[in-house]
Amino acid sequence: MSKQSVRGSRSSARDRADERESATAVRLEGVTHEYGSTGGRFRSGDERTVTALRDVALDVPTGSIVGLEGPSGSGKSTVLHAVAGLLVPTAGSVELRGTDIAALSDAERTRLRRRHVGIVFQRFHLLPSLSARANVALPLVQSGVPRAARRDRATTLLEAVGLGDRTTHLPSELSGGERQRVAIARALSTDPDVIVADEPTGELDTATGQDVLELLTDVGRERAVLVASHDEATLAVADRVVTLCDGRVDDVR
Amino acid sequence: MSDEAADPPVDAEPRRRTRWRGVIGLTLSRWWRRATRTTRGRITSTVAAVALTIAFLVVVTGVALALADGGMATADDADVRITPEESGTLSSVDGVEGPRLGATNERAAAIRSRDGVEHASPVLVETARLESTDGDPRTVRLIGFVPDGESRTVAGLPTTALEPGDPHYANGSYDGPRNRELVLSPTAAERLDATAGDELSVSMGGAERAGGGTPSVTVTAVADGGAGGSGAPIALVHLSELQSFSGAETGELADRLLLWGEADAARSAATDAYPAAAVEVAGGTDPSTLFEDGLAFATSVIALLVGVTVCASFVATTMGMTVDEDRRTLAVLESVGFPTRSRLAVVAVSTGITTVVGSIVGIGLGAAGIVAVNAVAGATVAPGTVAHFHPVFVPYAIGVALVAGLVAVPYPLAVAARTAVLEEVAR
Structure with missing residues (x-):
């Protein structure tokens, strides 16, 4: 694992004091979401729906790690997807740095996600035909960052996560832990304010998972991190743990 | 958004250009890695399907071009040909007799x-x-030519069996000794039931005018099947003797003039001798002749339609399947902030690259196919070339492949547009 901190990877242009103070980066208020309720035009009106979230309220301040726990189907992933703007809740508001995601168009939500949210998936979801460096630089392509700057930024981030010697490797040539570190570097490439991680150690052995958790903890010192997991070791790095059950907030500790 | 004003001021247009360059570069690099490392089989099969279709198109169009360029009566191995400029004639009657030199x-x-x-x-x-x-009279096309003792092919017939030179011409007096030699094509020999050494009598409109009754000639050779197997009843004779028979000695008329030698020198000599005539260098077939020959044009149009249809079907099917397998990649692109148009651009550019690469491979295969067709034809049924390759085939084939790609691209785009990001990333 790298001894170099990923905190230093934040760009100087955004290194401003107002972004460093412990403001609320993510706020969910009265969020309810029903799957099947926003079906296509050919679906019948009496289609059965599944309620994934019921009146969920949650704050994630900048500089903190919030863990989400709960059994399968409790709504952890749905909360992460709502924060990332991958879905719009049926009711309630999801604010990302003061912007209500539900009020945005699809294109605006995509832009907001690109600029302010980094996503780490359980199964990494790296593009198999791109090198580690190209995977990390991927979000910067759509941001219009010139090629040389993209390569520099991706190389810096890979060095920061301890993969400076793996920049040209394809994902298939990397171990599970290395792939997850590449995924974390990719999530950091646009210098986002919020990181959402869905079971980030779910596919890793204990030792490798511990490395990834250290990395996430390091990342969380300057950003808001929301981690969903079943794993006690993963939740142990969180400053606060929110327990979900049947789509409701059951406990906060 | 709250922090939009905090972004460094940038010119939107350069950023947009950089973004699109990045998307295209990303697609190119991803396509190359997939073609050479990760999904070699799928990309190779799509490229091969396009290449075979384009190769078929090139070969059939090459045959059509050769068809339009002239049949067996013009099949020769000359380096330069001089023919009368068609537009310079006043004849309005088609098929009677064209202009002559x-x-x-x-x-x-x-x-x-x-x-x-x-x-x-x-x-x-x-x-x-x-x-x-001991036979019936048969109509035969006589080809008058001045042989020089070298092995040459004129009208699909070898000239070596004729005595070199043209003594009857005698510097324009047409009173020199006649060779009275004739080389028959296999079809003509079969119809006349003649073999080498037989005497044949010749009759035509000009024979009576030439006087002296019906002239006779001796069959010196019958071309073998490989050299003269065009199926046309034709025969090769000395030029001046045919001119005398037909009355073409007045004005020393001929249908065309064939030159052998260095192409540039021969073309220069031809242009100097006949500045108003059409000078054609071998291998420099004019594709516009396709539009003047009904059969050749129809053949090439059918090849075009079949090519576009088959190519588009292959591309749509294989790229659609590729995109279907690639839904997770599209979902990941969406999750990292690629909007719909950028994701569709990745699919469209991938499809475009596949068709262009397939068309380039297909042009190479088509050129090889034309060589093979000519080799097979030369060894079996026809001398000379039965299919031509022309440089204009290169942009033509690429253009056809791109049209096929455009016809095909809505399907992979539709598959891509239906991708549900949550379904894919949640797996």
């Missing part, structure tokens, strides 16, 4: 004396009736 014997002699020209001879084509002593 004048003073051909004299000018051919002048051309032969030029550096870089090995041989030059006028070619006169006339229809005559030949009759063997």
Whole structure:
């Protein structure tokens, strides 16, 4: 694992004091979401729906790690997807740095996600035909960052996560832990304010998972991190743990 | 958004250009890695399907071009051909007799004396009736030519069986000794039931005018199947004797003039001798002739339609399947902030690259196919070339492949647009 901190990877242009103070980066208020309720035009009106979230309220301040726990189907992933703007809740508001995601168009939500949210998936979801460096630089392509700057930024981030010697490797040539570190570097490439991680150690052995958790903890010192997991070791790095059950907030500790 | 104003001021247009360059570069690099490392089989099969379709198109269009360029009566191995400029004639009757070149014997002699020209001879084509002593008269196309002893092919027939030179011409007096030689194509020999050494009598409109009754000629050779197997009843004779038979000696008329030698020198000599005539260098077939020949044009149009249809079907199917397998990649692109148009651009550019690469491979295969077709035809049924390759085939084939790609691209785009990001990333 790298001894170099990923905190230093934040760009100087955004290194401003107002972004460093412990403001609320993510706020969910009265969020309810029903799957099947926003079906296509050919679906019948009496289609059965599944309620994934019921009146969920949650704050994630900048500089903190919030863990989400709960059994399968409790709504952890749905909360992460709502924060990332991958879905719009049926009711309630999801604010990302003061912007209500539900009020945005699809294109605006995509832009907001690109600029302010980094996503780490359980199964990494790296593009198999791109090198580690190209995977990390991927979000910067759509941001219009010139090629040389993209390569520099991706190389810096890979060095920061301890993969400076793996920049040209394809994902298939990397171990599970290395792939997850590449995924974390990719999530950091646009210098986002919020990181959402869905079971980030779910596919890793204990030792490798511990490395990834250290990395996430390091990342969380300057950003808001929301981690969903079943794993006690993963939740142990969180400053606060929110327990979900049947789509409701059951406990906060 | 709250922090939009905090972004560094940038010019939107350069950023947009950089973004699109990045998307295209990303797609190119991803396509290359997939073609060479990760999904080699799928990309190779799509490229091969496009390449075979384009190769088929190139070969059929090459055959059509050769068809339009002239049949067996013009099949020769000359390096340069001089023909009368069609637009310079006033004849409004089609198929009676085209314009001819004048003073051909004299000018051919002048051309032969030029550096870089090995041989030059006028070619006169006339229809005559030949009759063997114990058979019926048969109509045969006589080809008048001045042989030089070298192995050459004129009208699909070898010229070596004729005595070199043209003594009857006698510097334009047409009173020299006649060779009375004839080389028959296999079809003509079969119809006349004639073999080498047989005597044949010749009759045509000009024979009576030439006086002296019906002239006779001796069959010196019958071309073998490989060299003269065009199926046409034709025969090769000395030029001046045919001119005398037909009355074409006045004005030393001929249908065309063939030159052998260095292409540039021969073309220069041809242009000097006949500045108003059409000078065609071998291999420089004019594709516009396709539009003038009904059968050739129809053949090439059918090849085009079949090519576009088959190519588009292959591309749509294989790219659609590729995109279907690639839904997770599209979902990941969405999750990292690629909007719909950028994701569709990745799919469209991938499809475009596949078709362009397939078309380039197909052009190579098509060129090889034309060589193979000519080799097979030369060894079996026809001398010379039965299919031509022309440089214009390169942009033509790429254009056809791109049109096929455009026809095909809505399907992979539709598959891509239906991708549900949550379904894919949640797996």
